[in-house]
Amino acid sequence: MADECFYTVFETVAGFAAIGWNGTGVCSFRLPAGSAREAERALLRRLPDAGAAPPPLPVRAVIDGAVRYFAGGRVDFGDVPVDLGVQQPFFERVYTAVRRLGWGETATYGAIAKLLDAGPEFARDVGQAMAANPVPLIIPCHRVTAANGRIGGFSAPGGSHSKAQMLAIEGVEVRDGVVTRDVPQLGLGF
Incomplete structure (x- = not known):
C-alpha cells in the first residue's frame, strides 16, 4: 500500500x-x-x-x-522515486526545478523563482520550500544559495555549517558562509 x-x-x-x-x-x-x-x-x-x-x-x-x-563520492539521486505528499503547487514546481541542479551546481533563491516565471518577491517562497523539503539531498536544497553570495539558511542539523560542508563535498568553496569562487550555475540562463 x-x-x-x-x-x-x-x-x-x-x-x-x-x-x-x-x-x-x-x-x-x-x-x-x-x-x-x-x-x-x-x-x-x-x-x-x-x-x-x-x-x-x-x-x-x-x-x-x-x-x-x-564519504565524498559523486552520487546522483535524480532518478530516485519520491512521494512528497500533498504540496503547494508552487512548492512542487520549486522541487522539480531544484532536483535538476547537478553535482556542484548552485542557483539562488531568486534564480529559481525567475526560472519558474515568478517575480523576485517569490525568492522568499523558494526559501520556504527549501526549508520544508521532505527529502533533502534527494532534492538538493543545499545547492540553493542567497543572492548576495552567502549560502543562506539550512534547517538540517548543524544549520548553515552542514550546508557548507555538503557544498564542500561537491567542490564548492565556502568561507565564512560565503561562496568564494564562481560555481557552475544551472544551465538555464541564471
Whole structure:
C-alpha cells in the first residue's frame, strides 16, 4: 500500500541519517545528526505513524548512495522515486526545478523563482520550500544559495555549517558562509 510508511536509521561518516519510504518512493529523508535517536526523532516528526523496517533493495540503494555521498563520492539521486505528499503547487514546481541542479551546481533563491516565471518577491517562497523539503539531498536544497553570495539558511542539523560542508563535498568553496569562487550555475540562463 502506497500510504503505509516505513523507515530506517543508518550511519554515515557525517553522523546518523534516516530515510522513510512507502510503495511510491522515498517520502522522508533526514540529514545526518549526532545520534541515531536524534535522526529517528526527526524523521518521526514528519512520519509519526511510520514503522521501523529493513529497507527493500531500491531504498537500500539510496542509503548506499547517501553513505557514499557523505564519504565524498559523486552520487546522483535524480532518478530516485519520491512521494512528497500533498504540496503547494508552487512548492512542487520549486522541487522539480531544484532536483535538476547537478553535482556542484548552485542557483539562488531568486534564480529559481525567475526560472519558474515568478517575480523576485517569490525568492522568499523558494526559501520556504527549501526549508520544508521532505527529502533533502534527494532534492538538493543545499545547492540553493542567497543572492548576495552567502549560502543562506539550512534547517538540517548543524544549520548553515552542514550546508557548507555538503557544498564542500561537491567542490564548492565556502568561507565564512560565503561562496568564494564562481560555481557552475544551472544551465538555464541564471
